[in-house]
Structure formats: C-alpha cells, structure tokens
Amino acid sequence: MIDARSICHQIQDSAIIFDLHAHPSLKLSIMRRIFTLNQKAAPRFDPFSMRTDFSKLRAGGISALNSVIYAPEKGLLDDCGLLRLLRFSLPIYKEIASQQYFNLTLKMLDEIEKMVNEAIDPKTGKPFAKMAHTVLELNEILSLGGKGPIAYVHCVEGAHSIELDLQKLETLFERGVAYLTLAHFYDNGVAPPVFPFPETMQKLGCFGGRRDLTKDLSELGVKVVERMIELGMLIDVTHCTPTARKHIYDVVGDRAPLLATHVGTAEINPSPYNLQDWEVRTIAETGGIIGVIFMNYWLAPYHRLRGLDFVSQTLQHFRQLAGEDHVGFGSDFDGFTDPPDDLKDASEMKFLIQRLVVDGYSRTQIEKLLGLNAWRVLRDGWGKTG
Numbered sequence: 001m002i003d004a005r006s007i008c009h010q011i012q013d014s015a016i017i018f019d020l021h022a023h024p025s026l027k028l029s030i031m032r033r034i035f036t037l038n039q040k041a042a043p044r045f046d047p048f049s050m051r052t053d054f055s056k057l058r059a060g061g062i063s064a065l066n067s068v069i070y071a072p073e074k075g076l077l078d079d080c081g082l083l084r085l086l087r088f089s090l091p092i093y094k095e096i097a098s099q100q101y102f103n104l105t106l107k108m109l110d111e112i113e114k115m116v117n118e119a120i121d122p123k124t125g126k127p128f129a130k131m132a133h134t135v136l137e138l139n140e141i142l143s144l145g146g147k148g149p150i151a152y153v154h155c156v157e158g159a160h161s162i163e164l165d166l167q168k169l170e171t172l173f174e175r176g177v178a179y180l181t182l183a184h185f186y187d188n189g190v191a192p193p194v195f196p197f198p199e200t201m202q203k204l205g206c207f208g209g210r211r212d213l214t215k216d217l218s219e220l221g222v223k224v225v226e227r228m229i230e231l232g233m234l235i236d237v238t239h240c241t242p243t244a245r246k247h248i249y250d251v252v253g254d255r256a257p258l259l260a261t262h263v264g265t266a267e268i269n270p271s272p273y274n275l276q277d278w279e280v281r282t283i284a285e286t287g288g289i290i291g292v293i294f295m296n297y298w299l300a301p302y303h304r305l306r307g308l309d310f311v312s313q314t315l316q317h318f319r320q321l322a323g324e325d326h327v328g329f330g331s332d333f334d335g336f337t338d339p340p341d342d343l344k345d346a347s348e349m350k351f352l353i354q355r356l357v358v359d360g361y362s363r364t365q366i367e368k369l370l371g372l373n374a375w376r377v378l379r380d381g382w383g384k385t386g
Helices: 004-014 024-029 054-059 075-079 091-097 101-118 135-142 166-174 219-231 242-252 277-285 308-322 346-358 363-381
Strands: 018-022 064-069 129-131 150-157 177-181 234-236 258-263 289-292 327-329
Touching: 004 346, 004 363, 018 258, 018 289, 018 327, 018 363, 024 064, 024 101, 054 150, 054 346, 064 101, 064 135, 064 177, 064 363, 101 129, 101 150, 101 166, 129 135, 135 150, 135 363, 166 177, 166 219, 177 258, 219 234, 219 242, 234 363, 242 258, 242 277, 258 277, 277 289, 277 308, 289 308, 289 363, 308 327, 308 346, 308 363, 327 363, 346 363
Parallel strands: 018 064, 064 150, 129 150, 150 177, 177 234, 234 258, 258 289, 289 327
Antiparallel strands: none
C-alpha cells in the first residue's frame, strides 16, 4: 500500500504545475532582484520579499507560470502620499513613474525576457527557464516535464497599458502576450475596477477611496473584447466590477474561454471582487478557468494569518460548481500581496498538494487542478500558434 506522503512526492515530481498569475517582473523591474539567488520570503506582508525566484519555483515543482506585467498606475501616487517618497528612496521608481504605460509595459516585457534568456543553472549548465511566445513553444517546453526549463508566458494586467489604442493591444499580442486582465486598480477607459485595496492598507490617509460598482464596460471596452476574441488573446475578468463582468460574459458568449485568474468565491467571502456562483458556472461553460488566489484577504471573511484551509475550501467550492476541468490557481505571488503564512511562496506548493491528497482528491483530479486545466485553456484559447 502506497502511503499519502509517497503519493504527494510522486505528484510533485511528475505533475505539470502551472501558476495562472504571478508577478516576478515587478521585483525585477522595480527592485532589481536577481532570480538566480535564493532570496528571503517573509511569511507576513513584505513588499521586498521574493516569492518566485528560480530556486523556489524549482523546489515547488513549478512547470510554468504566467508572468504578468503590471505597469504601476499613476493613481497610486495620488492615493497615497507615502508612495511619493519612493521617488527618492527608489530611483528606479522615478524612472517608472515618468514613462507612458505602453512604453513601460514593453520595457518590462524586454527585461523579463532578458532575465529568462540569460539565466543558467550553475549546477547543470542548463537554462533555468524559457519564454513561450506561442502555444507551440509552450507545448514544446511542457512536453519535457520536470526535466525541462520552467515555461514563462507573457501576460499583462490592466488595460491602461494599451492607452485606449487597439493597435497597441495587437502589438502586445504579437509580442506573445497570452492574456490581458482588463481592469486593475483604477478606471482605464476600458473596464472599471472594484475596490482593490485591503483595509489593512488604508492607513495614514492611503487608499481610502471608493469605486462605483455599477460602472460598466465602456464602448471601447466592448471593442477591446471583440478584438481579443478575433486575435485569440485570452480575456481575464479579475478586478472588473460585477456589472462589467456580466457585460463581458454577454459579449463573449461561447466564442472564447474566459479567465478569472486570481479570485475567491463570494459564497465564502462576499466581496464584489470575488465571483458569484452563477459566474463560476458561466466561465466554465465558455471552457475557461477560475484560479484561486493565494491571499487571505480575498479568501476569508475575517482576518487570519494561515490560509491553506480557505484555499482548500475555495478550490472545493469552485470544483463543485464548475467541475474538475475548470479550476486552477493564480497565486499572485510577488504582486505586493500578503499570501497565507502557510503557503508563502512557490517552494511551498507541496503543502497544497498534501492538503488535496488528504482532502480526498484523486491523483487525476489533483493534476488537473495543479496545471493540466491551465495548460488546456491556453491550448484552446491562445490563438497565436506560430
């Protein structure tokens, strides 16, 4: 008889583990972190922590991650005077804040590519990672399993990056961007956001504003969605208002798989950021996927430090609604978030695997949740194949 620990080891050694949403580029572009070093990852909120360096990704068995580019929005400085001090404490931030969003996005794409292309494992002499600009390239990397490099896929968070210009959207697609998260922190003329900041951040006059949840997808937003469907660029509804999300579902219908890459469930934590049950079913009907975020504030209805229980509960709720083929995870690691203390960085994926085994999932079900579902959605919906 094979015991649970052996099963966990076998799964971590052989499974495709695919993170739908992580932000290594923020730590690279803003803080100049070196990914080949094994760096600190604090259990509590710490914007200087590095949760997705190569050693942590390897230790966690990560096969692929959607490397999400976020060009910091200038509204952050208006919302929090303390952040303006970064202009003096972090010279790179002054450089970032002075650039146009689209140019900054391209620069961050270039920087993450350069880092990936140049990073060699000194122990083996082989590349740590490799960029996948197309589905064909992604399939080639993942076909090697644990013996191959980690696949990095470009994604972009916030339609402010396209600056109200459909041609810039097409440029991002041609650069190999698999999905665009339409909304983020501030209204961008495409999709309006829900209020994004945890109450714990609303101190010293920072981030105390509100968002209008009745605001809808703009006319340009409808054109952006339509063009993304035509291109084969995946649509991520995370951060959109409930009103805008409903409009996106109506516009897309069954023409493309939809994503909600890093969310919780409103059934457990009734925040408008989280998905209602009918939305989970709708996304599944498109052939899409819902990724569970690793952040207690969105998972749990009350403050707590250890959050693996709520990750497990949220996964189970989504699976019951959407079926086992439409659920995954989007950690949001290195997005200046506060992950659970018991799942604080990529190296600790083994604890999630252990929990899923103990919760009674079959090996097949676990492998789907860990990465096969995410891989399938990119194969089905990312249109640039060559």
